[in-house]
Amino acid sequence: MTKMIVTPxxxxxxxxxxxxxxxxxxxxxxxxxxxxxQKHTEDLHFMLSxxxxxxxxxMDWILDKYERGEKFALYTGRGPSGDTHIxxxxxxxxxxxxxxxxxxxxxxxxxxxxxxxxxxxxxxxxTNRLGYENALDLIALGFDPEKTxxxxxxxxxxxxxxxxxxxxxxxxxxxxxxxxxxDNSTNIGMTFWPSMQAATCFLPSVIKKKKVPVLIPAAxxxxxxxxxxxxxxxxxxxxxxxxxxxxxxxxxxGPDSKMSSSRPESTIFxxxxxxxxxxKIARSFSxxxxxxxxxxxxxxxxxIDTACQYLYAMxxxxxxxxxxxxxxxxxxxxxxxxxxxxxVKKINDFLKEHQRKREQARKHIDKFILKD
Amino acid sequence: MTKMIVTPxxxxxxxxxxxxxxxxxxxxxxxxxxxxxQKHTEDLHFMLSxxxxxxxxxMDWILDKYERGEKFALYTGRGPSGDTHIxxxxxxxxxxxxxxxxxxxxxxxxxxxxxxxxxxxxxxxxTNRLGYENALDLIALGFDPEKTxxxxxxxxxxxxxxxxxxxxxxxxxxxxxxxxxxDNSTNIGMTFWPSMQAATCFLPSVIKKKKVPVLIPAAxxxxxxxxxxxxxxxxxxxxxxxxxxxxxxxxxxGPDSKMSSSRPESTIFxxxxxxxxxxKIARSFSxxxxxxxxxxxxxxxxxIDTACQYLYAMxxxxxxxxxxxxxxxxxxxxxxxxxxxxxVKKINDFLKEHQRKREQARKHIDKFILKD
Numbered sequence: 119m120t121k122m123i124v125t126p127x128x129x130x131x132x133x134x135x136x137x138x139x140x141x142x143x144x145x146x147x148x149x150x151x152x153x154x155x156q157k158h159t160e161d162l163h164f165m166l167s168x169x170x171x172x173x174x175x176x177m178d179w180i181l182d183k184y185e186r187g188e189k190f191a192l193y194t195g196r197g198p199s200g201d202t203h204i205x206x207x208x209x210x211x212x213x214x215x216x217x218x219x220x221x222x223x224x225x226x227x228x229x230x231x232x233x234x235x236x237x238x239x240x241x242x243x244x245t246n247r248l249g250y251e252n253a254l255d256l257i258a259l260g261f262d263p264e265k266t267x268x269x270x271x272x273x274x275x276x277x278x279x280x281x282x283x284x285x286x287x288x289x290x291x292x293x294x295x296x297x298x299x300x301d302n303s304t305n306i307g308m309t310f311w312p313s314m315q316a317a318t319c320f321l322p323s324v325i326k327k328k329k330v331p332v333l334i335p336a337a338x339x340x341x342x343x344x345x346x347x348x349x350x351x352x353x354x355x356x357x358x359x360x361x362x363x364x365x366x367x368x369x370x371x372g373p374d375s376k377m378s379s380s381r382p383e384s385t386i387f388x389x390x391x392x393x394x395x396x397x398k399i400a401r402s403f404s405x406x407x408x409x410x411x412x413x414x415x416x417x418x419x420x421x422i423d424t425a426c427q428y429l430y431a432m433x434x435x436x437x438x439x440x441x442x443x444x445x446x447x448x449x450x451x452x453x454x455x456x457x458x459x460x461x462v463k464k465i466n467d468f469l470k471e472h473q474r475k476r477e478q479a480r481k482h483i484d485k486f487i488l489k490d
Numbered sequence: 491m492t493k494m495i496v497t498p499x500x501x502x503x504x505x506x507x508x509x510x511x512x513x514x515x516x517x518x519x520x521x522x523x524x525x526x527x528q529k530h531t532e533d534l535h536f537m538l539s540x541x542x543x544x545x546x547x548x549m550d551w552i553l554d555k556y557e558r559g560e561k562f563a564l565y566t567g568r569g570p571s572g573d574t575h576i577x578x579x580x581x582x583x584x585x586x587x588x589x590x591x592x593x594x595x596x597x598x599x600x601x602x603x604x605x606x607x608x609x610x611x612x613x614x615x616x617t618n619r620l621g622y623e624n625a626l627d628l629i630a631l632g633f634d635p636e637k638t639x640x641x642x643x644x645x646x647x648x649x650x651x652x653x654x655x656x657x658x659x660x661x662x663x664x665x666x667x668x669x670x671x672x673d674n675s676t677n678i679g680m681t682f683w684p685s686m687q688a689a690t691c692f693l694p695s696v697i698k699k700k701k702v703p704v705l706i707p708a709a710x711x712x713x714x715x716x717x718x719x720x721x722x723x724x725x726x727x728x729x730x731x732x733x734x735x736x737x738x739x740x741x742x743x744g745p746d747s748k749m750s751s752s753r754p755e756s757t758i759f760x761x762x763x764x765x766x767x768x769x770k771i772a773r774s775f776s777x778x779x780x781x782x783x784x785x786x787x788x789x790x791x792x793x794i795d796t797a798c799q800y801l802y803a804m805x806x807x808x809x810x811x812x813x814x815x816x817x818x819x820x821x822x823x824x825x826x827x828x829x830x831x832x833x834v835k836k837i838n839d840f841l842k843e844h845q846r847k848r849e850q851a852r853k854h855i856d857k858f859i860l861k862d
Contacts (some may be wrong), residue, residue: 280614283644287677292674302663417530
């Protein structure tokens, strides 16, 4: 088993989520918390009930506020280092559900500055361009243009920089070092940068000119940024941001691999053709037995099978169908080829529609973009 | 003799300018260089002939470029930690002369972000307000609104941040530490900040969309910033900035004191009344003998006398009159009271006119301000 590394810039090895909750000091999403959410939403998104979102900070406090009539804003984002892949969509899908159910505004930060400063190969002009491309994927998911505010850091820097320097002033290099593992060879843009990401936690309050509670749906590796925001919030008289954290959608090479824009072979992009998706899933890591005979006799392991996992985490909302597939695959009555076929059809149905909406989004992206 | 400390944030002790030239690795302004400047300007500003500007980097290269028809831009600025004092005006006066003689554009950076992040007492709203107040003093000196571009960092951050992150990406914490003396307790805004100041060196090139040579007239303590710019310039395909450095106008407490916005007792502000100026100069450090009798017999020392020094550095352009005053004061035929009277009249004549122009400037400041 490879060593687990989870930082905002590197995720590798076998991820032990229970250990992360302890190490990061977050809380598990309990059945009680889910019930409390459901009181307001009626249905419960399968990403919550299936523990794809498994951890949180202060989600109960967000509900306290909501119950007292104080609406929260959502904040999530994207680091534009390449094309959007389906793993990126995962938290956005729940974010959309939260926007609808809680009538919440979304602030969506696209960090072209980060990806430029952290990359050996990307120019700023390229990360900026990718940022606007990635935004199309968000818009394609159906977010409300009246309540969704997308911004690309360097094109919204006048607003962001003013907030960021207030955070930066209250964060020593020592703290940034401890939280992010910086050292003397780190460039001074990277060491400043956490204050740009932390700034979005306070952006809704700055825009609304009152204290706004903020909930961040994001993958667990992004949590360190909010530690900085949470430290600084009381000093600037803002609320500490709350968060709910999702697990990573595994890469095509199996449970210990991760989807990454820079590794196309382990990744399904939102712009892949139906044929590419078919090929990629065909080659994906399988939890089935080595021979068909053995699979029929002993069954496979859906918990490590890529296709089963993608259906579970994103593409099969129906719990009964998931049970049927997992049990059939476990017993061997459903083969790897069959489950891959189911998934390929699901992904391609989704992508066909997504790609159409994505191109439509090009025409009305301006309705969503915050500029200084 | 107190220890000499010269950094962008602290200047104290007895300043040994020859030692600074060696330590900083700059060059003395030689009589040959002055002659070469004079070839283009006809007259020579007394701040140059009197070695108030004493050191430079690449001034000869600036003249090479100029002689080949490539005009340079000027860059200087102000950190708005308080009201403008006459020491601040010193480099601006030469900058104005350079603008006139070389038909040069001026880019003037007001660093409200720096003064906020480096201060225990100042809020950003206050440094921003002070920035626009300080700008009035620059405008009052008569700069050409067609060729003078003033900007306050946080109100021009969209443009500045994009340039700054390109510099920051190429500057390690190690380098910043070595150049500026940062340590682990330094906040991450301060460690980033040098890239905002360095960015202005490349701003004229960004605006003009071609490589523009830049000359920075500034006090010698600001030199470390340009080391960062000079390191990074070739990597970004810009010219290295050139600089000419002035000595500090001593504070009212004598040659080893410094004017500072935060020490009103050692400082003459541009907004001081005639009465305040009279009182401050009356109390200023004198190079005269202890008793009038002794002064008449042995004479005083104009080289340490505050009033003589202010006349020399700023308020008496006439070399013959300076000679007369210094020699008379040295022999004892001119008393401390007399030389102070001469200075008070000169400063008050200047400030009366300056304060009038300063209030006028309020009405047309917009002509000078760069905004995103």
